[in-house]
Ligand SMILES: NC(=O)c1ccc[n+]([C@@H]2O[C@H](COP(=O)([O-])OP(=O)(O)OC[C@H]3O[C@@H](n4cnc5c(N)ncnc54)[C@H](O)[C@@H]3O)[C@@H](O)[C@H]2O)c1
């Protein structure tokens with residue numbers, strides 16, 4: 313009999329919950345680390361996450377929730393990181409530098425390490441000595457809420473090692489999830505960071521009462537902005553109309569489930585950053601990402617009007633109305 317894959321999933325939010333559903337239903341043994349002890353107890357007792365996607369039920373002979381991150385990581389060959397980027401350092405702080413030795417690390421995070429302004433894969437290489445070829449990232453337009461509803465979804469697994477990426481695709485594929493490997497790991501990682509900022513801008517415009525016509529122009533201008541940034545930071549031939557790039561931008565810019573768009577919408581309607589964060593039970597990665605990209609762009613000097621506008625609104629308290637007026641004159 314073939315041995316079950318042993319997979320660790322780190323994080324207690326919506327995306328971690330959706331990934332645990334996919335992987336465990338495909339037969340893997342999933343060791344699931346959640347930071348909140350009450351959530352672990354609840355999962356063990358009732359078989360569902362009380363905070364996120366609580367309608368999803370888990371079979372506890374296959375899903376093993378725990379508060380002990382060391383034990384969780386030690387139990388698996390694959391380790392999936394699914395905590396928001398801003399909390400990664402804190403979440404992994406109990407692990408020593410060699411904790412990931414011999415394992416494949418999979419980042420499901422669409423964000424950068426604040427302050428260090430580096431991608432998650434670079435952070436893992438620099439701080440935990442995980443070689444680049446032992447890493448994958450999960451990209452593609454996919455909301456956890458639709459996975460919970462078993463709606464057809466597409467994921468792209470980026471890795472320098474295509475064999476490893478294909479192996480991980482095999483762990484994900486099911487009746488409603490398609491998965492494909494891609495070698496442009498840095499490109500899809502940066503694109504995922506940028507699309508969150510653009511979704512924030514779309515939300516801001518919507519909150520200010522701009523309509524679909526304006527948003528369509530915002531998204532097409534954003535795609536050019538993303539292309540310029542990727543070309544400056546990581547040039548290589550890539551098809552930006554692919555679902556891991558354009559597709560991810562579209563879902564986050566238009567979906568009712570988008571955290572970043574929802575957050576931006578509140579900002580456009582006049583909420584302060586603090587009150588918008590307080591109101592959301594979820595994390596809008598774009599809020600942190602815009603600071604990192606703004607910092608990186610001081611060196612790169614890429615023309616990024618939308619990203620710069622979002623930065624000024626969120627970090628320099630410039631009025632959203634003023635910034636969108638300026639963007640209006642720049643768009644074609
Ligand atoms: N939700 C999705 O559909 C989706 C899809 C693809 C990728 N992602 C990515 O997955 C990652 C996780 O996001 P999510 O959507 O699961 O989160 P979420 O917004 O559903 O939940 C917030 C998460 O942040 C954690 N958190 C909040 N405050 C914290 C703190 N102070 N310290 C530590 N943790 C804290 C919560 O425990 C929870 O796990 C993000 O990088 C996101 O971009 C999400």
Ligand SMILES: O=P(O)(O)OC[C@H](O)CO
Pocket residue numbers: 422452453454455508511560563564565567569570571572573
């Ligand atoms: O759309 P958001 O802001 O909820 O982000 C979630 C995922 O990145 C969508 O692919």
